[in-house]
Amino acid sequence: MLMILQIAKSPGLAQCIDQIENGFFTPDHPDLLKDLTYSVRHHDRFLVYADYDDFIKKQDEVSQAYLDRQKWLKMGLHNIASCGKFSTDRIISEYAKEIWGTEPNAIRLQA
Numbered sequence: 001m002l003m004i005l006q007i008a009k010s011p012g013l014a015q016c017i018d019q020i021e022n023g024f025f026t027p028d029h030p031d032l033l034k035d036l037t038y039s040v041r042h043h044d045r046f047l048v049y050a051d052y053d054d055f056i057k058k059q060d061e062v063s064q065a066y067l068d069r070q071k072w073l074k075m076g077l078h079n080i081a082s083c084g085k086f087s088t089d090r091i092i093s094e095y096a097k098e099i100w101g102t103e104p105n106a107i108r109l110q111a
Contacts, residue, residue: 005027006050007040007041007049010049010052010053012052012053012056013048013049013052013053017037017040017041020033020036021033021034021037022038
């Protein structure tokens with residue numbers, strides 16, 4: 001019930017969920033996404049409702065930045081230059097070590 005109340009606090013989110021649930025985006029198969037909306041309404045394990053309004057605000061900022069070509073290019077270049085420390089292999093390894101307490105091994109899986 002709490003999730004339904006949280007969704008109701010955000011008219012934009014409520015409208016999106018209603019449109020998905022009522023087949024607005026899938027008119028040939030209107031019931032296709034009902035399980036998805038049920039999940040969001042009753043078991044929102046990804047906390048869609050918790051972040052929705054902030055996500056929309058941030059997306060509006062991104063859209064505005066995109067309209068300013070120089071700003072967008074500068075932001076993109078800064079992003080590329082700053083990602084040197086990022087590595088999915090490193091992140092996965094750290095996660096496995098710190099969260100699961102596991103160490104890498106030399107076992108190779110056969111295709």
